Amino acid sequence: MDVKDYDIGDIDMAWCPGCGNFSIIKIIKRSLAELEITPSDVVFVSGIGQAAKLPHYLKCNFFNGLHGRSVPVATAIKATNPRLTVIADSGDGCNYGEGGNHFIHGIRRNPDLLHLVHDNMIYGLTKGQASPTSMKGMVTPVQVDGVILEPFNPLTTAIALNASFVARAYCGDQDKAVDIVKEAIQHEGYALVDMLQPCPSFNEINTYKWYKENTYYLEDDHDRTDRSKAFEVATDLDRLALGVLYTREKPTFEGQQQVYSKEQTPLWKRGQHDPDTLRELIKKHRD
Amino acid sequence: MFYIIGISIVLAGQAGQGIQTVERLLTRILKLDGFHVFATKEYMSRVRGGANSTEIRVSSEPVRAYVDAIDILIPIDKEAMKRLEPRIGTGTLIVGDTSYLGDVNNLLEVPITELAKDLGNKIYSNIIAVGICCGMLDVDMNLAKDYVRTFFKEKDDDIISKNVEAIEVGFKRGKDARDTNLISLDISKDDSIKDDLLLHGGEAISLGAVAGGCNFISSYPMSPSTAVLVSLAQKTEELDIISEQAEDEISAINMALGAWYAGARAMITTSGGGFALMTEGLSLAGMIESPVVMHLAQRPGPATGLPTRTEQGDLALALHGGHGEFPRIIIAPATIEECFYLTNESFNLADEYQVPVIILTDQYTIDSYYNISSLDPTKVENTRHFIKTGEEYHRYTITESGISPRGIPGYGKGLVCVDSDEHDQQGHITENFTVRKQQMDKRLRKLDGFFKNMQEPAYHGSESPGTLVVGWGSTYHAIREAINRVGDESIAHVHYSILHPLHPSTGDILNKAKKVVIVESNATSQFGRYIRAETGIKTDATILKYTGEPFSVEDIVKRLKEEI
Ligand SMILES: Cc1ncc(C[n+]2csc(CCOP(=O)(O)OP(=O)(O)O)c2C)c(N)n1
Ligand SMILES: [Mg+2]
Numbered sequence: 051m052d053v054k055d056y057d058i059g060d061i062d063m064a065w066c067p068g069c070g071n072f073s074i075i076k077i078i079k080r081s082l083a084e085l086e087i088t089p090s091d092v093v094f095v096s097g098i099g100q101a102a103k104l105p106h107y108l109k110c111n112f113f114n115g116l117h118g119r120s121v122p123v124a125t126a127i128k129a130t131n132p133r134l135t136v137i138a139d140s141g142d143g144c145n146y147g148e149g150g151n152h153f154i155h156g157i158r159r160n161p162d163l164l165h166l167v168h169d170n171m172i173y174g175l176t177k178g179q180a181s182p183t184s185m186k187g188m189v190t191p192v193q194v195d196g197v198i199l200e201p202f203n204p205l206t207t208a209i210a211l212n213a214s215f216v217a218r219a220y221c222g223d224q225d226k227a228v229d230i231v232k233e234a235i236q237h238e239g240y241a242l243v244d245m246l247q248p249c250p251s252f253n254e255i256n257t258y259k260w261y262k263e264n265t266y267y268l269e270d271d272h273d274r275t276d277r278s279k280a281f282e283v284a285t286d287l288d289r290l291a292l293g294v295l296y297t298r299e300k301p302t303f304e305g306q307q308q309v310y311s312k313e314q315t316p317l318w319k320r321g322q323h324d325p326d327t328l329r330e331l332i333k334k335h336r337d
Numbered sequence: 338m339f340y341i342i343g344i345s346i347v348l349a350g351q352a353g354q355g356i357q358t359v360e361r362l363l364t365r366i367l368k369l370d371g372f373h374v375f376a377t378k379e380y381m382s383r384v385r386g387g388a389n390s391t392e393i394r395v396s397s398e399p400v401r402a403y404v405d406a407i408d409i410l411i412p413i414d415k416e417a418m419k420r421l422e423p424r425i426g427t428g429t430l431i432v433g434d435t436s437y438l439g440d441v442n443n444l445l446e447v448p449i450t451e452l453a454k455d456l457g458n459k460i461y462s463n464i465i466a467v468g469i470c471c472g473m474l475d476v477d478m479n480l481a482k483d484y485v486r487t488f489f490k491e492k493d494d495d496i497i498s499k500n501v502e503a504i505e506v507g508f509k510r511g512k513d514a515r516d517t518n519l520i521s522l523d524i525s526k527d528d529s530i531k532d533d534l535l536l537h538g539g540e541a542i543s544l545g546a547v548a549g550g551c552n553f554i555s556s557y558p559m560s561p562s563t564a565v566l567v568s569l570a571q572k573t574e575e576l577d578i579i580s581e582q583a584e585d586e587i588s589a590i591n592m593a594l595g596a597w598y599a600g601a602r603a604m605i606t607t608s609g610g611g612f613a614l615m616t617e618g619l620s621l622a623g624m625i626e627s628p629v630v631m632h633l634a635q636r637p638g639p640a641t642g643l644p645t646r647t648e649q650g651d652l653a654l655a656l657h658g659g660h661g662e663f664p665r666i667i668i669a670p671a672t673i674e675e676c677f678y679l680t681n682e683s684f685n686l687a688d689e690y691q692v693p694v695i696i697l698t699d700q701y702t703i704d705s706y707y708n709i710s711s712l713d714p715t716k717v718e719n720t721r722h723f724i725k726t727g728e729e730y731h732r733y734t735i736t737e738s739g740i741s742p743r744g745i746p747g748y749g750k751g752l753v754c755v756d757s758d759e760h761d762q763q764g765h766i767t768e769n770f771t772v773r774k775q776q777m778d779k780r781l782r783k784l785d786g787f788f789k790n791m792q793e794p795a796y797h798g799s800e801s802p803g804t805l806v807v808g809w810g811s812t813y814h815a816i817r818e819a820i821n822r823v824g825d826e827s828i829a830h831v832h833y834s835i836l837h838p839l840h841p842s843t844g845d846i847l848n849k850a851k852k853v854v855i856v857e858s859n860a861t862s863q864f865g866r867y868i869r870a871e872t873g874i875k876t877d878a879t880i881l882k883y884t885g886e887p888f889s890v891e892d893i894v895k896r897l898k899e900e901i
Binding site: 109129133154308320329330335 | 592
């Protein structure tokens with residue numbers, strides 16, 4: 051497949067000049083193309099925010115649902131039709147704020163998804179309020195004296211919950227980001243990619259320059275099965291580690307459903323429930 | 338001597354004392370022996386202690402409604418008596434022993450606890466109570482013993498034989514009372530009902546759902562709606578169903594929408610508080626034009642209210658829940674049969690019209706049952722409404738009916754794009770005002786053809802009545818029996834099981850009556866106000882109950898007599 055196969059032609063994109071989302075959409079297209087996934091086999095599920103508009107700008111099936119709710123929707127789509135490649139794709143506010151509970155329980159369920167979080171450490175669409183990942187002290191029109199809340203750490207949270215794949219990427223490094231995203235898509239089970247992204251319009255702290263200076267790539271010998279080590283790396287907020295921090299093979303949510311114990315056919319392809327079985331179930335109520 | 342035709346037996350005790358086992362055993366044994374039965378339970382929101390009771394009506398004819406009157410009361414402990422005080426009349430025979438009941442009128446002295454202890458354990462008290470009832474009703478003893486044996490078949494032999502003995506001990510006491518003419522119960526048996534079904538509303542809803550092709554349920558536990566989740570979860574062995582307990586109701590409804598999007602037939606089950614959390618998702622279903630079936634089992638609110646009690650207080654929530662304007666269908670089954678068939682139908686309606694269908698029940702419906710002859714899982718023809726998409730597929734194509742062919746991802750060459758933002762025909766986000774209006778108009782005309790194939794509201798009695806009683810949902814049988822008891826030919830009854838859209842015949846029906854009286858289990862007559870909003874007709878009188886208890890036949894008789 052070619053990157054162009056995901057182009058939808060002339061469309062009015064709602065992103066600001068210099069926005070990290072332009073890089074992220076390229077990273078996504080390249081990853082899908084290199085993995086030979088056809089547009090009709092992939093479903094993007096997004097919430098609301100600037101990040102969440104991404105599925106509108108490429109050729110794919112999409113469910114652009116409510117703010118914060120992409121993970122439950124994506125989980126159900128994958129469970130209903132495991133043949134689809136499902137990507138939950140939204141912003142940091144969407145996933146870690148409004149959807150925080152789904153983030154936690156999505157990890158516990160372990161559906162085979164890529165959970166891609168555009169982490170610009172700000173609420174972009176609503177014009178620059180603090181997000182759960184905003185750094186302490188960041189002044190916004192709402193956080194007038196600067197953020198006083200401890201920043202939410204998605205990576206330590208995911209590792210603490212024994213997530214099956216935990217990674218951090220930076221959209222300014224496309225090649226490396228593509229490698230991480232591809233691996234996350236191929237990974238069987240829930241895969242978090244926290245994608246660091248500058249927001250030139252509202253986040254004056256976490257700029258392209260800041261990311262360059264405050265991130266580093268994990269060494270090749272990093273042992274991703276070592277949970278304590280991964281946790282330790284993830285706690286470091288002075289220097290943000292990039293790469294795959296932690297992986298853990300686990301049975302998937304859909305893989306453990308009774309409906310797939312005998313056959314893999316998606317639910318829509320199966321007929322109605324067998325009337326004789328239904329009659330038997332009803333008959334049980336005779337005594 | 339008590340001479341009673343068609344009786345009500347109430348068994349009462351603390352949570353954890355096995356009242357539910359008694360209800361189950363007794364209703365099954367009686368039905369298998371040819372008695373018509375009705376049962377409903379009321380219980381406290383706790384796991385142990387308190388005072389719970391179950392009412393079982395036994396009759397020669399079908400009985401389907403709750404009555405206040407208690408003919409035979411079997412309290413397994415003292416607390417139960419206090420709570421049931423208002424329902425104990427001069428005709429109530431109380432069965433038990435003075436050791437815990439003290440000095441009461443009309444006592445049939447049976448030292449239940451002592452007899453149980455003689456068998457080795459107090460826990461046999463409830464089975465002795467079953468035996469007493471069987472003896473009084475002249476039940477086939479062997480049938481009762483066989484049933485008990487099968488019921489406890491998983492237990493040790495010793496326990497099984499103790500339970501059979503308990504039935505015998507109780508039976509003898511009941512039969513003695515009968516033989517000595519202390520009581521006379523003139524209830525005839527009807528062999529033709531032995532194969533009838535006994536299932537409560539919750540079970541009927543879940544069977545209706547699978548008959549309708551339901552293969553996905555995501556929900557969060559909340560009384561009294563949980564019965565449906567449990568029942569569907571337990572069918573995942575035999576049927577292709579994915580059942581998931583979500584982390585909250587918000588997740589549950591969003592999962593259901595994801596499942597429909599990918600081609601499943603999904604439902605959720607919840608109660609008022611959970612439904613309130615789901616309203617954003619309900620609105621999403623409206624916008625993306627997703628089918629979804631939502632079972633809302635009502636309990637009294639506001640807030641946590643009375644978790645285990647009944648009310649019809651959430652009609653306004655079902656009607657108006659969710660921001661923005663979008664079409665929906667609201668159904669309120671009036672009978673066990675309707676719990677089954679209308680739930681089945683809900684999946685087809687949701688799929689055909691691409692709208693949310695809300696099934697409005699209540700604790701009373703969920704927990705009550707009576708014998709019914711049969712349920713046919715193939716009676717409602719299931720129709721599937723998604724298409725194989727072509728390359729140029731657009732999810733929101735403007736059509737005359739407003740219904741755009743629904744594709745699902747992975748079936749056909751097209752891309753299926755749905756968006757909670759206002760969108761164009763392709764499903765892409767838009768802020769074009771013309772497109773916005775086109776899509777709004779498209780969505781809002783989807784139900785224009787809805788009544789083509791739908792049944793009229795149930796109507797009983799004269800077409801130009803003196804008094805027309807209007808009811809909806811679970812009050813049906815209580816109203817029927819009350820009108821029969823009042824015995825006045827000038828009273829008619831119209832009953833709604835499909836609440837919204839309101840049947841277009843409503844104005845005409847109401848206008849023909851001299852006086853319109855509405856019966857609702859809520860404080861503000863929500864259906865009455867809705868009818869007025871839709872037809873301009875104001876009901877003349879209301880019969881409302883919102884204590885948390887179901888309407889009894891007597892409640893309605895009393896108020897009806899005041900109104901005619
Ligand atoms: C229930 C709800 N609450 C609030 C909003 C408003 N809202 C839209 S996007 C957004 C935050 C977006 O931040 P983020 O998810 O980080 O995305 P970004 O725009 O930064 O990409 C908010 C608060 C909404 N759409 N729905
Ligand atoms: Mg953001």
